[in-house]
Amino acid sequence: xxxxxxxxxxxxxxxxxxxxxxxxxxxxxxxxxxxxxxxxxxxxxxxxxxxxxxxxxxxxxxxxxxxxxxxxxxxxxxxxxxxxxxxxxxxxxxxxxxxxxxxxxxxxxxxxxxxxxxxxxxxxxxxxxxxxxxxxxxxxxxxxxxxxxxxxxxxxxxxxxxxxxxxxxxxxxxxxxxxxxxxxxxxxxxxxxxxxxxxxxxxxxxxxxxxxxxxxxxxxxxxxxxxxxxxxxxxxxxxxxxxxxxxxxxxxxxxxxxxxxxxxxxxxxxxxxxxxxxxxxxxxxxxxxx
Numbered sequence: 001x002x003x004x005x006x007x008x009x010x011x012x013x014x015x016x017x018x019x020x021x022x023x024x025x026x027x028x029x030x031x032x033x034x035x036x037x038x039x040x041x042x043x044x045x046x047x048x049x050x051x052x053x054x055x056x057x058x059x060x061x062x063x064x065x066x067x068x069x070x071x072x073x074x075x076x077x078x079x080x081x082x083x084x085x086x087x088x089x090x091x092x093x094x095x096x097x098x099x100x101x102x103x104x105x106x107x108x109x110x111x112x113x114x115x116x117x118x119x120x121x122x123x124x125x126x127x128x129x130x131x132x133x134x135x136x137x138x139x140x141x142x143x144x145x146x147x148x149x150x151x152x153x154x155x156x157x158x159x160x161x162x163x164x165x166x167x168x169x170x171x172x173x174x175x176x177x178x179x180x181x182x183x184x185x186x187x188x189x190x191x192x193x194x195x196x197x198x199x200x201x202x203x204x205x206x207x208x209x210x211x212x213x214x215x216x217x218x219x220x221x222x223x224x225x226x227x228x229x230x231x232x233x234x235x236x237x238x239x240x241x242x243x244x245x246x247x248x249x250x251x252x253x254x255x256x257x258x259x260x261x262x263x264x265x266x267x268x269x270x271x272x273x274x275x276x277x278x279x280x281x282x283x284x285x286x287x288x289x290x
Contacts, residue, residue: 015144018088020068020096022048024126026061026163029054043163045126047091052127060160062132067124067167068096071134078173085139085146093125095270097146099139100176107188109252110195114245115141118176118184120154123270130271132158132167136179138187143241145260148274149187149281152179190285195252197288199238203227205254205287206234213279215258215266234261255284 024047029037032044045053045061068086075082075098085097098120107116119139124132134154138147154175157168199205206227207218216230227235237257242249258280263273 015083015085015099016087017084018086018094020064020086020088020094022064022088022091024048024061024063026055026059047126050091052092055128059163060158060165061126061163062124062158062165062167064094064124066165067132068094068122070167070169071096071098071120071122071172074169074172078171078176080173080176085144092127093123093129093270095121095123097121097137097139105180105184107185109188109191112245112247113142114195114252116147116188116191117141118180119146120176121146121148121274122154129269133271135274136183138184140256142244143237143256143260145256146263147256147259147281148277150179150183152183191252193288194255194284195250197251199249199251199254202235202238202249202254205251206231206238206258209254209258209280209283212283213276215262215276215280230261230265233265234258237261251284251288255281 024045027044027046029042029044040056041054042057043055043059044051045055072084081101082098083101085099087095100118100120105118108114109116116138119137120134121137122134123130134156135148136150136152136154138150139145140147156170159166159168210216210218210231217228218231219225220228234254234257237260238249238253241253241257245253259277262268262276262280268276
């Protein structure tokens with residue numbers, strides 16, 4: 001069992017597959033510039049030939065090849081089927097999600113075609129914008145969205161050896177089973193609750209969410225009270241998705257529509273996206289109890 005090359009998504013979208021392995025290297029800036037450099041900025045991190053970060057001489061560079069490929073090796077060792085979604089942002093920051101595709105892990109929201117599977121998400125950056133980390137989450141097939149609302153983190157160690165860092169990944173299947181037992185199904189039940197709450201006032205929900213979380217401007221401008229481009233995108237996504245699933249709009253559709261805008265359009269780091277996603281989910285969950 002190993003990586004599966006393709007996955008069938010309910011909306012026909014293909015998983016994003018960026019190249020997350022640009023050539024990277026660490027160079028001594030004093031030699032490169034032929035001059036003295038200030039303490040703390042002795043080395044430069046180059047990605048795909050471009051300088052993306054300046055670091056101290058004690059910095060150890062963790063290449064994506066030594067991180068993401070090690071995760072994949074552990075998944076194969078654990079005999080877990082998976083598909084990947086990879087994102088490369090300007091050869092500076094990177095995210096790879098491993099979607100566990102075994103049938104036993106699939107959960108259907110309200111027993112429909114709306115399926116979610118467990119996701120292991122790992123991020124690394126060459127420009128220092130994100131800390132190297134791993135976390136558990138969910139992947140929703142119908143909209144190709146990753147849901148970053150789980151509290152479980154994926155622990156690993158990074159060993160520093162001169163200019164190079166190596167990652168040590170623990171036994172992965174035990175951690176996956178623990179996540180499934182402790183969080184996956186309990187949070188899945190909360191998804192069902194949201195899917196059972198009709199969203200009567202779609203426009204009102206989008207305005208309230210935008211204002212409360214300060215995510216985007218709902219009105220186009222002070223002189224134009226009509227919904228902004230971002231607001232219209234969320235509104236349209238809610239109606240399109242509910243039509244696709246053959247149901248009335250629900251809080252579940254609302255949460256996912258805003259989440260899609262957050263991860264695909266709003267300019268946030270990977271870490272910021274995960275933090276806001278959790279805030280969004282908690283906010284919408286509170287609405288379901290009112």
